[in-house]
Amino acid sequence: MLADNTKTAMVTLFNDAIISLIDTPCVEMVIQHGYDNPQQIPKPTETIRGKEKIFLLQFNNRFYNKLCGQPGF
Secondary structure, eight states: EOSSSSOOOOOOOHHHHHHHHHHHHHIIIIIIIIOOOTTTGGGGGGGTTTTTTEEEETTTTEEEEEEEEESOO
């Protein structure tokens, strides 16, 4: 979940993105830790909760830079 002062959005972070954020591959979270429910926020990602991050969002062929982290993820 990403949130800023405008809205909250549910997102899916794939392997390269999640490794760059928490240094843990998706397969490790699913296989070793059992996080297979997309509605459940994995505990390892709590280390970045509340910290500002800049995300590059892509919708079809359009890109947006977005500063997220106020409040939540």
